[in-house]
Amino acid sequence: MAIEQINGCIGCEECIKACPTDVIRLDAKTKKAFIKYVEDCQICHLCRMYCPVDAITITPYKSIPVVVSWG
Amino acid sequence: MENNIKLKYILISLFIFVIIPLFILSLQTLPPRTLLKESTSVLVIVGFFFLLGQLYLNRANKFFIKIYKMIKIIKLHKIIGYAVIAIFFIHPFLIVLPRFFEAGVDPIYAFWLMITDFKSLGIIFGLIAWCVMIALLLTSFYKDKLNMTYTKWRVLHIVLSVVFVAAGLWHVIDLGRHMNEFMIFFIFLLVCMGVYLLSKLYFFKNEKVGKVL
Numbered sequence: 387m388a389i390e391q392i393n394g395c396i397g398c399e400e401c402i403k404a405c406p407t408d409v410i411r412l413d414a415k416t417k418k419a420f421i422k423y424v425e426d427c428q429i430c431h432l433c434r435m436y437c438p439v440d441a442i443t444i445t446p447y448k449s450i451p452v453v454v455s456w457g
Numbered sequence: 458m459e460n461n462i463k464l465k466y467i468l469i470s471l472f473i474f475v476i477i478p479l480f481i482l483s484l485q486t487l488p489p490r491t492l493l494k495e496s497t498s499v500l501v502i503v504g505f506f507f508l509l510g511q512l513y514l515n516r517a518n519k520f521f522i523k524i525y526k527m528i529k530i531i532k533l534h535k536i537i538g539y540a541v542i543a544i545f546f547i548h549p550f551l552i553v554l555p556r557f558f559e560a561g562v563d564p565i566y567a568f569w570l571m572i573t574d575f576k577s578l579g580i581i582f583g584l585i586a587w588c589v590m591i592a593l594l595l596t597s598f599y600k601d602k603l604n605m606t607y608t609k610w611r612v613l614h615i616v617l618s619v620v621f622v623a624a625g626l627w628h629v630i631d632l633g634r635h636m637n638e639f640m641i642f643f644i645f646l647l648v649c650m651g652v653y654l655l656s657k658l659y660f661f662k663n664e665k666v667g668k669v670l
Contacts, residue, residue, distance in 0.1 A: 390488055393634040396577040398570055400562070417576055435561025438570040439552055441634070443488040 388427035389434075390445040395419045401433035401442060409433070466524055473647075474506040481639045493558070497551045502635060504544035505625070507537050509644065511618070512651025517658045535597075542594050549587065579631030586624035593617045615655060622648060 389409060392401075395418040402410050402419060410433055411422040419441075434442040482502060489495075514534040516522065521530055549572065556564035574580050596603065596617065600610055626648060630636055 393487070394632045396571060396574050396580050396632065398574045398576070400570065431561075435559070438562060438567035438574075439632075440494065440555060443490070445488060 388429040388444055389421055389424060391443045392419050392421060392441050394439055394441045396439055398438060400436040404432040404436040463524055474510045475503060478502055478506045481643060482635050485635060485637060494555055498635060500544060501548055504541050505629060508541045509647045509651060511538060512655060517654040542590060545590055579628050582624045583628035586621055586628055589617055589621040589624060593621060
């Protein structure tokens with residue numbers, strides 16, 4: 387996992403526009419962003435950097451271990 | 458002996474308005490953030506609970522009037538009021554403050570985006586609360602310059618306070634990062650009790666509490 391939580395979203399949609407892999411979507415009912423496809427997150431931090439109210443938390447840990455090729 | 462009782466009530470007040478909120482806060486499993494962000498969050502949360510405490514620091518509070526002199530309660534009410542207003546005055550700017558030290562969106566643009574995002578009810582109520590708070594500040598600071606009797610001013614002050622608390626309550630529940638069921642329940646409990654205490658002054662005037670002072 388990469389993007390972990392969205393707390394205090396104001397629904398400005400900046401993170402949705404910024405995400406290159408469409409991880410975040412806007413909940414039509416609450417008008418707030420939510421994490422839809424967490425497995426697609428590439429930990430680019432763009433959503434976090436574009437969020438005006440600092441609502442997005444990105445975990446420093448990766449769920450997928452780094453694969454090292456040994457030739 | 459009297460000092461001990463006074464100290465006891467101060468400690469109980471601090472326990473209710475500082476320790477319990479911070480305890481509920483500590484129970485949450487939110488991802489850790491920088492010291493600056495956590496400090497500003499704690500400052501605003503404690504400020505908010507002190508603000509709720511203002512509902513109890515008035516002539517409607519029979520217990521306090523018995524122990525402390527009314528003039529001392531009003532003095533404390535004023536000091537806390539101005540201190541809390543100072544915190545909430547800078548609260549919108551504190552949100553974008555970490556942006557000055559991080560990569561990403563420009564802090565001024567972030568601030569503009571935040572205050573002009575009228576899609577969020579939380580933001581709209583936050584802006585209403587902020588404006589009402591400024592009205593509260595001005596009407597309190599220039600109380601003597603207003604052409605109003607003290608009784609009328611007091612009604613105005615209560616009405617503005619209740620509007621401020623109601624709008625602020627919506628704002629914190631909708632957007633507050635540290636809100637959970639316990640925190641919401643605790644806030645509602647404090648607000649309901651405080652508003653009930655205040656309403657006793659005006660809607661139940663036959664009771665003795667209305668005749669204090």
